[in-house]
Amino acid sequence: MDKKIKILGISGSLRKESFHTKLLKAAMGMQFEDAEVGMADISQLPLYNQDWEANLPASVKELKDKITMSDAILFVTPEYNYSVSGVLKNAIDWASRPYGKSAWSGKPVAIMSGSVGMLGGSRAQYHLRQMMIFLDMHPLNKPEVMVPMIQDKFDESGNLTDEATRAKVKEMIEALVVWTKKLK
Ligand SMILES: Cc1cc2nc3c(=O)[nH]c(=O)nc-3n(C[C@H](O)[C@H](O)[C@H](O)COP(=O)(O)O)c2cc1C
Numbered sequence: 001m002d003k004k005i006k007i008l009g010i011s012g013s014l015r016k017e018s019f020h021t022k023l024l025k026a027a028m029g030m031q032f033e034d035a036e037v038g039m040a041d042i043s044q045l046p047l048y049n050q051d052w053e054a055n056l057p058a059s060v061k062e063l064k065d066k067i068t069m070s071d072a073i074l075f076v077t078p079e080y081n082y083s084v085s086g087v088l089k090n091a092i093d094w095a096s097r098p099y100g101k102s103a104w105s106g107k108p109v110a111i112m113s114g115s116v117g118m119l120g121g122s123r124a125q126y127h128l129r130q131m132m133i134f135l136d137m138h139p140l141n142k143p144e145v146m147v148p149m150i151q152d153k154f155d156e157s158g159n160l161t162d163e164a165t166r167a168k169v170k171e172m173i174e175a176l177v178v179w180t181k182k183l184k
Helices: 019-029 050-055 058-069 086-095 122-135 163-183
Strands: 005-011 035-039 072-078 108-114 145-147
Touching (some): 005 019, 005 058, 005 163, 058 086, 072 163, 108 122
Parallel strands (some): 005 035, 005 072
């Protein structure tokens, strides 16, 4: 049997009750025949500082190693002021450095976003897609997962109970697996 495709999930919110982290955890809890979804902790990363590039902080090295060992990436981002959250951008910037030694290069990637409003974080998602160009990542085009009114999709224990959203998340992971195999 083939080795499972390792997908590394990164949530763009550090909030304990973050809806986006719950969305990522829902993906982690789903069963896939040939894939497993994990999660990187970006809460311990310092603010990006180029002075530290020659001797990367341990938390940055750890993140870069996790990315390198993964077959694909899954970003789950909220929208902050029409873009991605600062903590996610910080993680992206750290792992892209030093110049020429980015951990992101060539990685297949899928993006989920959400918001407590009607547009599902779409504006943040398009900013993130723009970043994928310079990072030389390979974003999955479809399905698009943009979850509007994300606060209504979970039960009190934080489980993703909205069936339509569950189906979309599952469809996205399955499509990411196909995409990843195609690129190998
Ligand atoms: C600094 C900040 C900026 C925000 N900007 C937007 C925005 O531009 N568009 C939007 O739909 N929601 C915006 N929101 C609301 C978020 O969608 C909401 O806080 C969401 O719950 C954040 O995700 P989380 O639950 O994973 O932390 C903003 C929230 C914060 C804290």
